[in-house]
Amino acid sequence: MNPPKTYPIDCSNRELTSVDSLQVLPKYKDELEGILISGGEVKSRLKALRAEISAYYEQFISEGEKEIEVIGFPLLGGAMYFYSTLIVGEFDKVCFPQVLGLTSSYDGTNSTGKINRGGYSLKELQALKGKRVLIIEDIVDTGLTLKETEDWVHQFSPLDVKICCLLDKTLGREVKMESDFTGFTIPNEFIVGCGLDLEGRYRDLGHIAVLKKEYQ
Ligand code: IMP
Ligand code: MG
DSSP states (O other), X not given: OOOOOOOOEEOTTOOOBOTTSSOOOGGXXXXXXXEEEOHHHHHHHHHHHHHHHHHHXXXXXXXXXXXXXXXXXXXXXXXXXXXXXXXXXXXXXXXXXXXXXXXXXXXXXXXXXXXXXXXXXXXXXXXXXXXXXXXXXXXXXXXXHHHXXXXXXXXXXXXXXXXXXEEEOGGGOSSOOOOSEEEEEOOSSOEEBTTBOBTTXXXXXXXXXXXXXXXX
């Protein structure tokens, strides 16, 4: 069954907000071109995204069952921030009992599309058989990372695999890849904040911002 229609907020032609209009960590101010999405808007969109995700999974709850189990699969490290904010304490009937994460790799501002599959025993991976899996990504750009992850997860015969992304750079796509639940669509710029980094920096910035070219 297809998930219900989702409603990403389109920020692809949006004017940036000045870093002086919002509270921004002083250490980052000079490095940012401007704010694309405020932390408040991210929070508000996450609320609606949870409702979309709940509506999808709750349709599978059969009579007599109280909840449905979904295996969360965040692509680390950026999506870890998004994933925990999205789920911890927030769902009533969908439970996320176990997390399997994978690390994606990005070389500076370029995607390598490679994932690091290490760290899991065959037993843990075989436990995905017959389960519902929700892959969580902070941002989809070329689509290579998610494509590789999705293909890999399918090898373990899950019942259902869905993808949830906070941000979608639709113009960056090199392979066909669609997220089932998407927070925002954004322009083809290098962005940071809310878990997104450039070589480990900016993850703690509370907004989603465009990085100045000279810092990329
Ligand atoms: P893809 O394989 O090109 O779709 O890239 C996905 C990965 O690239 C994401 O997991 C991010 O870690 C990283 N990425 C893509 N665009 C950006 C960006 O604008 N800022 C920070 N990381 C990015
Ligand atoms: Mg990532």
